[in-house]
Amino acid sequence: MTAILGTTYSILSTIIMNRIHQKLREDKKLLSIYFTAGYPSLNDTVKIIQDLENNGVDMIEIGLPFSDPLADGPTIQASSTQALKNGMTTSLLFQQLKDIRKSVSIPLILMGYFNPVLQYGVEEFCKKCQEIGIDGLILPDLPLDVYQEDYEAIFKKYGLVNVFLITPQTSDARIREIDEASDGFIYMVSSASVTGSQDGFGNSQETYFGRIAEMNLKNPQVVGFGISNSETFQQATKQAKGAIIGSAFIKFLTQNGVPKIVDFVKGIRK
Amino acid sequence: MNYNVDEKGYYGEFGGAFIPEMLYPNVENLRRQYLKIMAEPSFKKEFDQLLKDYVGRPSPLYFAKRLSEKYNTKVYLKREDLNHTGAHKVNNTIGQILMAKRLGKTRIIAETGAGQHGVATATVCALMGMECIVYMGEIDIARQAPNVARMKMLGAEVRPALSGSKTLKDATNEAIRDWINNPVDTHYIIGSAIGPHPYPDMVTRFQSIISEEIKWQLKEKEGRENPDYVVACIGGGSNAAGTFYHFLHEKEVGIIAVEAAGLGVDSGESAATSVLGKMGIIHGCKTLLMQTPDGQITEPYSISAGLDYPGVGPMHAHLYKTGRAEFIAITDDEAMQAGMELSKLEGIIPAIESSHAFAILETRKFRPEDVVVFNLSGRGDKDLDTYIKYFKL
Ligand SMILES: Cc1ncc(COP(=O)(O)O)c(C=O)c1O
Numbered sequence: 006m007t008a009i010l011g012t013t014y015s016i017l018s019t020i021i022m023n024r025i026h027q028k029l030r031e032d033k034k035l036l037s038i039y040f041t042a043g044y045p046s047l048n049d050t051v052k053i054i055q056d057l058e059n060n061g062v063d064m065i066e067i068g069l070p071f072s073d074p075l076a077d078g079p080t081i082q083a084s085s086t087q088a089l090k091n092g093m094t095t096s097l098l099f100q101q102l103k104d105i106r107k108s109v110s111i112p113l114i115l116m117g118y119f120n121p122v123l124q125y126g127v128e129e130f131c132k133k134c135q136e137i138g139i140d141g142l143i144l145p146d147l148p149l150d151v152y153q154e155d156y157e158a159i160f161k162k163y164g165l166v167n168v169f170l171i172t173p174q175t176s177d178a179r180i181r182e183i184d185e186a187s188d189g190f191i192y193m194v195s196s197a198s199v200t201g202s203q204d205g206f207g208n209s210q211e212t213y214f215g216r217i218a219e220m221n222l223k224n225p226q227v228v229g230f231g232i233s234n235s236e237t238f239q240q241a242t243k244q245a246k247g248a249i250i251g252s253a254f255i256k257f258l259t260q261n262g263v264p265k266i267v268d269f270v271k272g273i274r275k
Numbered sequence: 276m277n278y279n280v281d282e283k284g285y286y287g288e289f290g291g292a293f294i295p296e297m298l299y300p301n302v303e304n305l306r307r308q309y310l311k312i313m314a315e316p317s318f319k320k321e322f323d324q325l326l327k328d329y330v331g332r333p334s335p336l337y338f339a340k341r342l343s344e345k346y347n348t349k350v351y352l353k354r355e356d357l358n359h360t361g362a363h364k365v366n367n368t369i370g371q372i373l374m375a376k377r378l379g380k381t382r383i384i385a386e387t388g389a390g391q392h393g394v395a396t397a398t399v400c401a402l403m404g405m406e407c408i409v410y411m412g413e414i415d416i417a418r419q420a421p422n423v424a425r426m427k428m429l430g431a432e433v434r435p436a437l438s439g440s441k442t443l444k445d446a447t448n449e450a451i452r453d454w455i456n457n458p459v460d461t462h463y464i465i466g467s468a469i470g471p472h473p474y475p476d477m478v479t480r481f482q483s484i485i486s487e488e489i490k491w492q493l494k495e496k497e498g499r500e501n502p503d504y505v506v507a508c509i510g511g512g513s514n515a516a517g518t519f520y521h522f523l524h525e526k527e528v529g530i531i532a533v534e535a536a537g538l539g540v541d542s543g544e545s546a547a548t549s550v551l552g553k554m555g556i557i558h559g560c561k562t563l564l565m566q567t568p569d570g571q572i573t574e575p576y577s578i579s580a581g582l583d584y585p586g587v588g589p590m591h592a593h594l595y596k597t598g599r600a601e602f603i604a605i606t607d608d609e610a611m612q613a614g615m616e617l618s619k620l621e622g623i624i625p626a627i628e629s630s631h632a633f634a635i636l637e638t639r640k641f642r643p644e645d646v647v648v649f650n651l652s653g654r655g656d657k658d659l660d661t662y663i664k665y666f667k668l
């Protein structure tokens with residue numbers, strides 16, 4: 006199977022539609038949830054994914070914990086530190102996820118920093134993702150030019166959608182370039198901040214959301230950073246296709262534990 | 276072989292800018308502008324003037340007679356310890372504050388380990404009337420108390436980095452997060468030859484005044500511009516980059532980089548990146564760094580806060596990989612003894628970082644006619660507490 010994919014991936018990838026593409030076609034606003042693998046407990050990963058899907062979440066970002074998460078605020082930093090203390094590693098995460106497609110059908114995206122992927126071996130990593138049924142990757146510190154030069158062919162060979170970020174400071178020209186390079190959705194960072202830094206959206210976000218909507222990008226946008234409740238979820242998805250909740254979900258897990266996930270999702274979708 | 280940065284921001288396979296998109300506009304703007312700005316006559320004039328009148332440059336190149344006699348070779352010390360604020364760090368902060376002004380920035384952030392870079396940044400911010408926030412690991416705040424007080428006197432706000440190992444690496448993470456949160460008005464003055472391109476090259480160029488001066492000073496003293504060896508300690512690598520810069524392509528000059536072995540390279544408590552590190556990404560840069568097989572960055576250890584960094588600047592990674600530089604690792608004990616020896620023999624109390632460089636004289640043999648220039652990157656005032664505890668003074 007891999008051998009065939011290796012040689013004719015470009016044809017096949019247009020035939021086999023990635024779960025992300027299918028999901029983006031659905032006529033609804035998408036709720037996506039980020040959590041850190043290995044947190045609160047090492048073996049919560051599969052249970053969290055199943056519970057999120059069973060409660061109507063559309064897409065999941067599984068965070069690969071990193072020792073030095075530059076773009077993350079205190080909440081995700083703390084969950085990453087704890088996950089690493091619990092013993093999470095890249096291999097272990099793959100091990101935990103190996104049968105995930107027997108029970109879960111929504112898109113799964115791995116999100117993390119580039120160094121652990123580099124150490125695992127980029128091609129090996131992508132191959133493993135494909136075997137498991139991972140649909141995409143978000144690696145915030147893998148820049149566009151390096152991706153295009155060194156890794157795009159590998160990602161595509163294994164059917165992985167790579168998701169790029171834009172921010173309110175990203176120029177229109179750069180957004181166009183990113184739109185051109187993307188094949189899935191664009192991760193719209195809501196404001197100039199690390200994760201978990203703010204509550205509520207003001208005028209500047211409204212302007213930014215409007216500006217992006219008017220650009221008529223070929224890829225739909227999913228908003229992330231600063232979404233914490235049903236109000237911010239609705240604001241974020243007025244124009245965008247969906248929104249991602251991270252820090253608020255992790256805080257919830259810390260306070261309420263995995264069995265209460267149903268309440269969290271209900272709170273957002275109310 | 277080219278040892279300078281290439282047009283894409285790499286030294287061989289090391290370097291680049293592995294940054295999240297949030298940092299892209301600032302880093303890209305800096306990349307586009309830094310060489311142009313540095314080449315402006317008004318920039319050069321202001322930079323040179325401040326280095327002369329404010330920093331006190333040129334720093335002397337001093338022939339260390341008693342040290343030379345003891346080790347039977349010609350030892351010269353480049354006296355960066357005599358700079359205003361007591362270390363080489365100020366060469367870079369003067370350059371970067373002028374850069375920040377020309378980029379229209381009004382708020383400055385920095386990370387610091389030993390506090391030397393923090394003090395040098397707070398100093399230039401006071402000089403230019405700019406807001407200054409310095410991130411410093413909680414552990415370093417405790418072990419470098421005098422520098423914390425200095426920064427406060429200079430009007431800077433010192434914010435403790437509470438995450439991870441609570442030292443330099445974590446202070447750098449916090450500074451980067453601050454920059455993500457404040458992309459419009461803020462310039463990040465990185466304190467070493469690390470970080471995403473163009474930082475390693477920009478910092479190296481500002482520090483290259485060290486080797487520029489060594490050349491003409493040595494010509495005056497020895498009748499030749501090139502020594503047989505230049506030696507410097509390496510934390511992130513800024514004083515070393517400045518010391519090596521004008522000799523990189525002079526084949527007859529041996530380059531020696533000295534890393535902190537901590538309690539010993541194999542002890543598990545070390546910061547000897549060239550030995551213990553593997554290619555990876557730290558703080559936006561592809562370089563050698565200490566990490567687990569899984570790619571988690573590990574906690575380094577050195578008695579000197581300024582060398583307590585798990586990576587090394589990409590230029591040095593390249594010098595190591597190509598064999599252009601010889602790398603030597605010096606333990607805490609060796610460095611402390613060397614610090615005491617320099618004090619006793621030459622009347623100079625060095626920073627413990629710099630002591631690592633002199634310590635190689637015990638084991639690395641030089642010929643009697645060799646001219647060996649050591650960069651004395653900083654003075655030991657900030658380390659008195661550590662010296663007192665170590666030697667029970
Ligand atoms: C006196 C002194 N020397 C050396 C260093 C190490 O830094 P670098 O390798 O960038 O020169 C420091 C860092 O704080 C320092 O204070």
